Structure formats: structure tokens, C-alpha cells
Amino acid sequence: MISVDLLTKVAQRRYGSIEKASGRHGLGIYAGTVGLLLNSFLAITKIVFGVLSHSIALVADGVNNFSDAISSMVVILGMNIARKPPDRKHPYGHGRMEYVTGLVVSFLVLSIGVQFLYQSVLRIIEPQVLTPQKGAIFFMVLAMVIKLWMTRFYKKISKLTGSLTFEASATDAISDVLITSVVLLSYIIGSVTKYPIDAYMGLLISIWVTKESIGLIKDTLNPLLGEAPDQELIRKIEARAKEEPLVLGTHDLFLHNYGSGKYMGTMDVEFWHDVDMMTIHDALDNIEKDIESELGVKLVLHMDPIMTKTEEQKTLYKELKRWVESRDDVLDLHDFRFVNKGEKDLVCVELTIDGEKSKHLEDKEYYKSEIRKIVNNHFPGYDLYMDIDIGFRDEPK
Incomplete structure (x- = not known):
């Protein structure tokens, strides 16, 4: 097999530095193309051997590789569409087309998975004799070697580009090795016994393909519906x-996604x-x-x-900020100001509490009393006006 390091170095020389968006884009398309070609080769060959052998498990494994090939195609298509400049009708670009395309493909793979579930059940009810083909076992071993190479390749690309897509592809590739090894075992056993082990393996793989397609549907629906941005990016x-x-x-901070990484x-x-x-x-x-x-x-x-006119007011603001930093259930304090309304002096703040970690969501007076204690230490007699919002953050501040 070609060295992963050599292949990535050649790609970097061709597409330029990964420090630039154009370099990362080129490397991503390059990796997607490699995945498309290899997965297409594996899918076609497995399906051909599976049909000739009457092995539903091997055909299902080929369909699983076919879904990987389509995923690679979506990556390539998405990256190319994302580069298309904005126009009058699409002032924010065309990046979300990647998600739309991925959603269509995911439903296609789901329908294939369900169809193979049905066919596998029929094979269990009415077993067919497996017809071993020369070269099938050798090819399945070769397929596992290729998938192991792809695992290392995708990990390298993910490290260079920071892409979670290729990190997921690496995980998927190693799982494909396990699937093919099970298919290989069932193929060998099915060649010497009449027990429909091949049909049962086909059923398991069909369930796997169906499960993966549902996961793909969720992954493509989330950004279309509006998911929370990456917490590392926020930080x-x-x-x-x-x-x-x-x-x-x-x-x-409000972030709106208009395509992968945009x-x-x-x-x-x-x-x-x-x-x-x-x-x-x-x-x-x-x-x-x-x-x-x-x-x-x-x-x-x-x-x-931040409206402060005296050092004492600044001291109060800093103390309130320290209080926020000391709390796991409070995300932020802002819009701090002093206001005079006739005979009333007000300290005004807005507080954002963590919707998952807070134990006082139904008792917001708790937070007001905590803030009021700090305010009274510096400005006794001042009233407190406080708005409370609810926010979410996956990682600690």
C-alpha cells in the first residue's frame, strides 16, 4: 500500500499550506476523492461477489461501503458548493446545500437498509445454498487491509485540517474492518454448512446500515434546524x-451556521x-x-x-464578576449600570444562568438575593433591578 505520509505530503505540496482556507479545502476534497474511489471499488466488488455467491451478508457489506462512498461524494460536493460565492438570492452563500444533499442521501441509504432487512428475513425463512466464489475470501482480506489503511489516512487528514468529518470517517473505517471480518467468518462457515448463518449476518449488517443512516439523518438535520455552535469555537x-x-x-454571542465551518x-x-x-x-x-x-x-x-462613575462602582462590578466566576451554575453577568429614577437609586444588571446546572430555575429570587447582598455591602439603600436569562454551555467556563 502507498504510504499515508507520502500521499499527504504530495497533497500538501499541490494544495498549499493548511494554514490557509484554500489549502484545507483542497486537502479535504483530495481526501474525499480518495474515499470515494476506494469505497466505490470495495462496494462494487463485494456486491458482485455477493450476488454470484448468493451471500446476502456480503451484498449488505457492499451496500455499507456504498453508503461510505456516497458520504465521500457529499463531502466533495459540499466543499465545492460552499466555495461558490454569494449571489443576490443567496447573500450568505450556498454552504447549507451540503446538508440538504446529505439529508437526501441519508434517506436513500435508510431505504436500502430497510430493504435488506426484509430480504435477510426472507433468506432466514427460505435459506439459499451459498455458492463460494474463487477470490472472494482473498478479496475480503484485501478489503480489511484497505480499510485499515483508510483509517490511518483519515486520521492524518483530520489532524492536518482539524475536520471532525474525517475523524468520524476514521472511526467508520475501523468499524467496517470488524463488519467485513464477521462477513468473512460467516462466508467460510456458510460454505461448509446448510445453516443460514449468512442470512443472520445479513440481518445484523442491515440493522447496522439502518442505524447508521438514521444517525446521518440526525447529523444533517441538526444544522438545518439550528444546532448549538461548537463550544471550543465559542471559547x-x-x-x-x-x-x-x-x-x-x-x-x-450568537452564531449562525451557513455551511461547514462557515x-x-x-x-x-x-x-x-x-x-x-x-x-x-x-x-x-x-x-x-x-x-x-x-x-x-x-x-x-x-x-x-459599563456605566461607572466612581472607583467604588468599579469595585462593585469587579466583585460581581468574581462571584460569577466562582459559580458553576452562572454563565455571565452583563449590562451593569447605575440609574437614578427620581428619589430611587438603582443598580441594574442582567444575569445568565446555566439551564442544565442551575438548581434554582424555578426560584429566580435566589439569584436576586445573592446579588442584592453584594450590592448592599457597597451601596446600602440602593434598589436592585435584575433580568435573568437562561443559557447553555457544554463545557465549564
Whole structure:
């Protein structure tokens, strides 16, 4: 077999540095093409041997490889469509077509899996004699070797591009090795016995194909319905914003997915209210440009002023922020300001609590009383006005 390292080095020389989007795109299409060709070869050959041998298990294994070939085709199609520039009717590009195509393909694979379930049950009821074919056993061994090579290849591509798609493909390839080994065993046993073990293996593989297709449907539906963005990406965006010396904090980050790896969104960035407006504008502009160039996310940032006029007010704000950092059930505190309404002095804040970790979702007064204690230590007699939102985050802050 061709060396994985040699093959990836040749690809990198052809498509350029993976530090650039064009290099990652080229490498992704290259890997998808390799997967399409190899899986198509395995699928066609297994189906031919399976039909000639009357082996429903081997045919089902070929169909499983066929679904892998289609997945590779979707990757190639999606990456090419995603590169198509926006137009008047599609100002955000065409990246979501990848998900639509994947959904159609997933339903196709599901229908094939169900059909083979039916055929396998018929074979159990009315067994057929297996007709061994010369070269079938050798080919199945070769297929396992190819899939082991593809596992290493996909892992290498995933490491170079940071693509979860190819990481999943590596896992799928190693599972295919196990499936083919079971088919090989049933093929050998079925050649020397009349027991319909081949039909039972076909049934198991059909269930596997059906299960995988349902998983594919879920994976393609989620981004179309609007799934939560990757938490690591969120942390990188927030971390880059906080590298700016004048930035006090960030909140209300909203990201919208318009295709694989293509995000647009908005985020509020906090500054002291008395910082020069042009200075803030330049800082936000730098953050937007850096995030787009480094992470490929196009953001529109909104300046959120922290209204404090005295050192004591700043001290209160910092203490409230420390309180937030000490809590696992609180995600953020923002929109901090002092307001005077006639004879009333108010401290206004907005709090975002974790919808999964909080034990006080039905008792929001609990959080108000906690904040009120801190406020009263610095500004006794001030009233508290507080809005509470519910958010979700997969990983700890």
C-alpha cells in the first residue's frame, strides 16, 4: 500500500499550506476523492461477489461501503458548493446545500437498509445454498487491509485540517474492518454448512446500515434546524476578544451556521463608558478582522458600555464578576449600570444562568438575593433591578 505520509505530503505540496482556507479545502476534497474511489471499488466488488455467491451478508457489506462512498461524494460536493460565492438570492452563500444533499442521501441509504432487512428475513425463512466464489475470501482480506489503511489516512487528514468529518470517517473505517471480518467468518462457515448463518449476518449488517443512516439523518438535520455552535469555537472567539486590553468582557454571542465551518454572528463587547469612541471603534475593528482571518467567523460586534462613575462602582462590578466566576451554575453577568429614577437609586444588571446546572430555575429570587447582598455591602439603600436569562454551555467556563 502507498504510504499515508507520502500521499499527504504530495497533497500538501499541490494544495498549499493548511494554514490557509484554500489549502484545507483542497486537502479535504483530495481526501474525499480518495474515499470515494476506494469505497466505490470495495462496494462494487463485494456486491458482485455477493450476488454470484448468493451471500446476502456480503451484498449488505457492499451496500455499507456504498453508503461510505456516497458520504465521500457529499463531502466533495459540499466543499465545492460552499466555495461558490454569494449571489443576490443567496447573500450568505450556498454552504447549507451540503446538508440538504446529505439529508437526501441519508434517506436513500435508510431505504436500502430497510430493504435488506426484509430480504435477510426472507433468506432466514427460505435459506439459499451459498455458492463460494474463487477470490472472494482473498478479496475480503484485501478489503480489511484497505480499510485499515483508510483509517490511518483519515486520521492524518483530520489532524492536518482539524475536520471532525474525517475523524468520524476514521472511526467508520475501523468499524467496517470488524463488519467485513464477521462477513468473512460467516462466508467460510456458510460454505461448509446448510445453516443460514449468512442470512443472520445479513440481518445484523442491515440493522447496522439502518442505524447508521438514521444517525446521518440526525447529523444533517441538526444544522438545518439550528444546532448549538461548537463550544471550543465559542471559547476561542471570546478569548480573542478579551486579549484586547480595553475589553472588560463579552456576552450575547450568537452564531449562525451557513455551511461547514462557515459562521456569521454578533457579540456584545464590554468597555468602560468613558473610553473614547474612536478608540473603541478601532479595538472592535481589530477584533472582527482577527477573528475572521484566524477562525473564519464573520462577526458584527456591539459596544456595551459599563456605566461607572466612581472607583467604588468599579469595585462593585469587579466583585460581581468574581462571584460569577466562582459559580458553576452562572454563565455571565452583563449590562451593569447605575440609574437614578427620581428619589430611587438603582443598580441594574442582567444575569445568565446555566439551564442544565442551575438548581434554582424555578426560584429566580435566589439569584436576586445573592446579588442584592453584594450590592448592599457597597451601596446600602440602593434598589436592585435584575433580568435573568437562561443559557447553555457544554463545557465549564
